[in-house]
Amino acid sequence: MEKHVDVAVIGGGIIGLGIAWEAIRRGHSVALVDPDPATGATQAAAGMIAPASELHYREEHLLELTVDSACRYPDFLSSLAWTGIDPGYRKTGTLVLAIDGADRTALADLRDVQTHHSLSVEQVSLREARRSEPMIGPAATAAFSAPDDHQVDPRKLAAALLAALGERGRLVQARASGLDYDGRRVTGAILEDGSVLPARHTVVANGLAAAQLAGLPCRLPLRPIYGDILRLRVPAALQPLLSHTVRGLVRGTAVYLVPRADGTVVLGATMREDGNSGVSAGGVYQLLRDARQLVPAVAELELEEALCRARPGTPDNAPLLGIVPGADGLIIATGFFRHGVLLTPVAAALCVDLLEGKPCPPGLERYRPDRFEEGQA
Numbered sequence: 001m002e003k004h005v006d007v008a009v010i011g012g013g014i015i016g017l018g019i020a021w022e023a024i025r026r027g028h029s030v031a032l033v034d035p036d037p038a039t040g041a042t043q044a045a046a047g048m049i050a051p052a053s054e055l056h057y058r059e060e061h062l063l064e065l066t067v068d069s070a071c072r073y074p075d076f077l078s079s080l081a082w083t084g085i086d087p088g089y090r091k092t093g094t095l096v097l098a099i100d101g102a103d104r105t106a107l108a109d110l111r112d113v114q115t116h117h118s119l120s121v122e123q124v125s126l127r128e129a130r131r132s133e134p135m136i137g138p139a140a141t142a143a144f145s146a147p148d149d150h151q152v153d154p155r156k157l158a159a160a161l162l163a164a165l166g167e168r169g170r171l172v173q174a175r176a177s178g179l180d181y182d183g184r185r186v187t188g189a190i191l192e193d194g195s196v197l198p199a200r201h202t203v204v205a206n207g208l209a210a211a212q213l214a215g216l217p218c219r220l221p222l223r224p225i226y227g228d229i230l231r232l233r234v235p236a237a238l239q240p241l242l243s244h245t246v247r248g249l250v251r252g253t254a255v256y257l258v259p260r261a262d263g264t265v266v267l268g269a270t271m272r273e274d275g276n277s278g279v280s281a282g283g284v285y286q287l288l289r290d291a292r293q294l295v296p297a298v299a300e301l302e303l304e305e306a307l308c309r310a311r312p313g314t315p316d317n318a319p320l321l322g323i324v325p326g327a328d329g330l331i332i333a334t335g336f337f338r339h340g341v342l343l344t345p346v347a348a349a350l351c352v353d354l355l356e357g358k359p360c361p362p363g364l365e366r367y368r369p370d371r372f373e374e375g376q377a
């Protein structure tokens with residue numbers, strides 16, 4: 001029989017690890033269940049903390065969360081400094097480039113929306129853009145600067161969170177098969193061997209796989225949105241290739257290059273709903289082709305890794321986050337789609353507020369995990 005804990009977290013991706021750490025640092029006993037932590041979408045993520053340049057039409061409602069979370073990052077990371085693991089947080093800012101006329105129009109229209117929401121995005125001359133990033137190629141025809149869009153290295157952040165969990169909480173290396181739910185209250189996680197991890201509060205944070213847990217009080221309409229992503233090493237002669245995150249619209253397709261402090265560059269990412277979980281040759285071709293339009297020297301880099309992972313998507317691209325009426329002791333935190341790394345600090349804080357019985361902030365109602373149930377719309 002597993003020891004009773006205050007909080008059982010199912011899933012050790014960036015979201016589950018973040019929630020576990022927030023609960024630990026507020027004094028709760030925590031056990032996190034995951035057979036293979038940080039090997040899902042977290043392993044692939046570029047780690048852009050980019051509320052402005054990641055803003056998409058019809059996702060403006062997410063800004064309250066994304067901007068709040070970006071502001072919480074420095075404090076969240078400083079709480080982990082004692083682990084001695086540098087999470088690769090870099091205040092690089094972001095440059096956004098357009099290639100053809102339609103890309104320019106789309107980015108200028110987006111800039112209007114961004115400034116309407118008080119996000120700091122400015123058009124800069126190409127001369128100015130090239131002064132700060134000399135590797136920008138001749139195909140760029142317009143540039144925008146998003147100085148507050150930064151980055152973290154999700155693998156390193158996950159390593160720091162795992163180290164913190166190992167020191168002050170407990171990792172249960174097993175798969176959860178369901179929830180111990182009697183129709184009124186969830187009292188723990190059921191593990192694959194049939195044993196129960198009893199807990200006062202259970203948090204479902206296992207990304208895409210959350211929908212398959214037995215005993216859920218509502219349907220979780222998650223779907224995989226695959227992303228191919230590359231890691232490239234910059235040869236010494238080309239160091240530093242970039243000092244900002246450089247992203248762009250290349251004839252309508254988004255691509256980004258995130259320079260890491262260790263001399264690598266992360267090049268991403270495709271968005272596919274074709275059901276193929278392996279790295280797509282067409283996806284890799286598209287990424288390299290488009291990145292070369294922004295920064296031609298990409299062709300000179302060494303390909304270290306090509307990876308594909310699925311983002312946990314929802315019908316409205318917003319997370320499933322919060323409590324479910326009729327299931328006391330349960331919190332759901334999944335469906336973070338393109339924003340899970342960015343949203344980790346705020347999701348962690350909100351989930352622990354909820355399990356501590358603090359009132360649900362009004363804006364959080366919008367993300368109710370059961371909002372797609374009949375009668376909830």
Ligand SMILES: Cc1cc2nc3c(=O)[nH]c(=O)nc-3n(C[C@H](O)[C@H](O)[C@H](O)COP(=O)(O)OP(=O)(O)OC[C@H]3O[C@@H](n4cnc5c(N)ncnc54)[C@H](O)[C@@H]3O)c2cc1C
Binds near residue numbers: 040048228
């Ligand atoms: C190519 C790509 C690039 C991205 N770039 C960014 C970015 O720049 N910025 C950003 O904010 N977001 C980015 N994202 C999105 C981000 O990666 C996700 O939103 C985030 O990882 C979701 O975190 P998660 O913890 O919910 O899920 P995951 O990271 O998928 O973790 C789920 C965990 O649950 C575990 N698990 C599964 N089933 C069970 C079970 N039954 N029992 C116990 N554990 C289980 C898995 O082992 C895994 O560790 C990107 C995603 C991709 C694919």
